[in-house]
Amino acid sequence: MNLVRSFLGAALLTAGYLPAAAQARHEYLLTTNWKFTKGDVADAANPGFNDAKWQTVSVPHDWAIYGPFSPQNDLQTVKIEQNNEKEAKTKAGRTGGLPFIGTGWYRRQLQVPGFGAGQRAVLVFDGAMSDAHVFVNGREMGAWPYGYNSFAVDITEAVKPTGDNVLAVRLQNLPEQSRWYPGAGLYRNVHLIVTNEVHIPVWGTYLTTPTITPEYAKVKLRTKVATPGNAFQPLRLETDIRDAGGKVLATVSTPLTATDGQEFEQNLVVPQPRLWSPETPVLYAATSRLYAGEVLKDEFTTPFGIRSFSIEAGKGFVLNGEPRKFKGVCNHHDLGPLGAAINVAALRRQLTLLKDLGCDAIRTSHNMPAPELVQLCDEMGFLLMVESFDEWKTPKVKNGYSRLFDAWAEKDLVNMVHRDRNHPSVIMWSIGNEVPDQWAPGGSKLAKRLQDIVHREDPTRPVTAGMDQFDAAVNNGFAAVLDVPGFNYKPHRYPEAQAKLPQGFLLGSETASTVSSRGVYKFPVEKAKDKRYPDNQSSSYDLEASNWSQTPDEEFAAQDELAYTLGEFVWTGFDYLGEPWPYDESWPSHSSYFGILDLAGLPKDRFYLYRARWNPTQPTLHLLPHWTWPGREGQTTPVFAYTNYPSAELFVNGVSQGRQTKGPSSQPQTRYRLMWNEVKYQPGSIKVVAYDDAGKAVAEEEVRTAGQPHHIRLLPDHTTLTADGQDLAYVTARVEDAQGNLCPEATNQLQFKVKGAGRFRAVANGDATSLELFHEPRMHAFRGLLVATVQATDTPGALQLTAASKGLKSATVQLTAQAKPVK
Secondary structure: OEEEEEOOEOOEEOOOOOOOOOOOEEEEEOOOOEEEEEOOOOOOOOOOOOOOOOEEEOOOOOOOOOOOOOOOOOOEEEOOHHHOOOOOEEEOOOOOOOOOOEEEEEEEEEOOOOOOOOEEEEEEEOOOEOOEEEEEOOEEEEEEOOOOOOEEEEOHHHOOOOOOEEEEEEEEEOOOOOOOOOOOEOOOOEEEEEEEOOEOOOOOEEEEEEEEOOOEEEEEEEEEOEOHHHOOOOEEEEEEEEOOOOOEEEEEEEEOOOOOOOEEEEEEEEEOOOEOOOOOOOOEEEEEEEEEOOEEEEEEEEEEEEEEEEEEOOOEEEEOOEEOOEEEEEEOOOOHHHOOOOOHHHHHHHHHHHHHHOOOEEEEOOOOOOHHHHHHHHHHOOEEEEEOOOOOOOOOOOOOHHHOHHHHHHHHHHHHHHHHOOOOOEEEEEEEEOOHHHOOOOHHHHHHHHHHHHHHHOOOOOEEEEEOOHHHHHHOOHHHHOOEEEEEOOHHHHHHHHHHOOOOOEEEEEEEOEOOOOOOOOOOOOOEEOOOOOOOOOOOOOOEEOOOOOOHHHHHHHHHHOOOEEEEEEEOOEOOEOOOOOOOOOOOOOEOOOOOEOOOOOEOHHHHHHHHHHOOOOOOEEEEOOOOOOOOOOOEOOEEEEEOOOEEEEEEOOEEEEEEEOOOOOOOHHHHOEEEOOOEOOOOEEEEEEEOOOOOEEEEEEEEOOOOOOEEEEEEOOOEEEOOOOOEEEEEEEEEOOOOOEOOOOOOEEEEEEEEOEEEEEEEOOOOOOOOOOOOOEEEOEOOEEEEEEEEOOOOEEEEEEEEEOOEEEEEEEEEEEOOOOO
16 A cells, blocks of 8 residues: 555634735634533524623633532443443443533634635534534534534535624533543534635545655645536646645646546656655645636645555565554543643643654544644654544444444544545554444444445555454454454454454554553552452552453563564553543542553553563663552562663662563563562662663662652643643642652642743643542642643743642742744
8 A cells, every 4th residue: 555645734814814915715713702601502593692691711622621520420320241241330430420411502703804705614623522513693504413523514605794603503412422531512623714616625635645666756636626516617726745845846737627527636746755654754745726717716735744554464564665563552532631622732742752652653542533633643753543433333322323323424434534534644444443243243244334435435544443352253254354353452362363364464453451550559469350449549560450451461472472463552542531440330430540641641650661662762761669668668569670671680778689581481571571579678779770681780770768748849841832822831740858759658739820921721640539620720649749731821921830738848830931933
């Protein structure tokens, strides 16, 4: 599969005006001055309705993240077959314990200056949760039920050419419509696009590269055009391709003939192409100008990247001629304390942390992602599996996607593919996750039907699905239908699948489901499934997993030993709201324990286990547990080291505990970890010294026993923000003793204040049992840490964040918000 993908872009205007210079196309982000109310309201779509008492909000907006938490919010009694449950049980925190159920209304004045005859106006919703109904001036202009998908609504016929228009959107979330926290409201961006009647429609370009060599890349660009009544007009399309520096590399001018069917096909050649990959995310841009005679009717830019890939038996996954395996994570769509409301700075922070981990791939579990994530993956270098559905015809929850499937599945797949098929980061489409149709009659026919739809819209990428019911899917033909068979939590059965299936390769589409709470360590240390404790936490020794899954090491071994495996997507990169297994029946518990990073974005110990394997270019040496255990003196307290060095020696208060070496073993843990299982706790310090292949000491790590909490230390992830009203800084707050050691049991409540050109946005501590609200400027530390989020205003200047707590020395960090660069 030689291919090139791009993100469909246009100049965005956030102000309420058209520029003075004449342009063929205008796009506005509708972010400000929205009115919102929760609850159904009669006549709310009426333009004369008085919404003065409604709340004023900015979009993207998630109205449910503000809580309060309650076990009564979407209390579900259900038998979860995917979790091997034999009877229905009541789940308190399955969808996060947040109040997302119900109806919400949004209203906004909509100015379209200069709009008149010969123009079109279209709204594009990147996602609206859920069952969106869109009204303009009281007329319903469109609807889309699936809250995760993007959709467009042509509002031309309802827009008044002069004066104000009123845009209203009604959304409704049903009980038992999700297995995790779905969010609520206009949680992704809303765009207004104004064009001439002769124009390139939404998602109207499709760019591929049928040939790539070191000397040149052939670029094929198909561009749809819309005209009044779709009647033929003698149009002309001029396209040029530029590199990242703006240099023109290729140009073409193409007339539209009566036999072209309202679509241009253009072929261009890029000399000496620079190839896109996770390590070199090089992007180009194809700018197309649509003319009627000498009149410019539309202009559209399609950024893209040039790269080839194939997935073949005997070779596996090959990118730009180089074999590699996916080092991937599954991620849900929420952004922790921000909820589902999309924010580019928050996404960029997540991807930056994943880059440091060595991750190179993301599965968008289990739904279409925000377009900003796909664009960032293009720019930062991540391979994407874009996923569509968690249900087909057979339900998992009472009001899930199964009730929409027959009428909407094809429409949803078409929108998904058309929106994202031009992105270089998108490598694979997933048509489903653990759908019960794997074993239902006709399931394999459904799989083929959905895969055929995707192939029709994009024949250049393979299709997969995450399968958990191995015997059914392998024996009934379901797995054989898929381009790429994806198995969830089945490393021990990979050889059987390889022997029975025709593809010659397979994917770990979902792996591990190891659970841990950051900084929490339980004794005795032992491998366990579904282990539960009275405090609703899980041990960070990374030996506890779900009954259906494994620790990371078992998947590592399968990927290392079996050449036909394509890599893995770990469940999950980050903790997420909802699905608090193994405590979904025990309140309080509102978020998952699966993450390599916690809900605040703080690395768990497991982060370094994966980093040691996935990021070989950077040294990793991490020691656990902490070494502050009053009352455990003389008791066995195992010490682990996660490292990409082959061996290391442990010292307790200067006394060697012996050298450990990684290597092949019947126990996967000894292949990927260094473990000293018989260490007796003594206050003082533990130190690990790592050795290279030659036996030379090359690195060390030390952890000391902490004294009493003394002060707060603030560590921002960066100190310069963009004054755009959206940019974020994440500031880690540490409770330390007088010597600067982290106090690992500290639970002090910290209070936050922001002064200057910014505002307090949210706070999180990564504790799944905490019911403190994210948007309040106070929270208790969890295991000595939490993360406060500061948001820039749209005014440049200095800002400062102060953290204070009774009995602790306070701390202040200085930040700067700079003016947004002018493009």
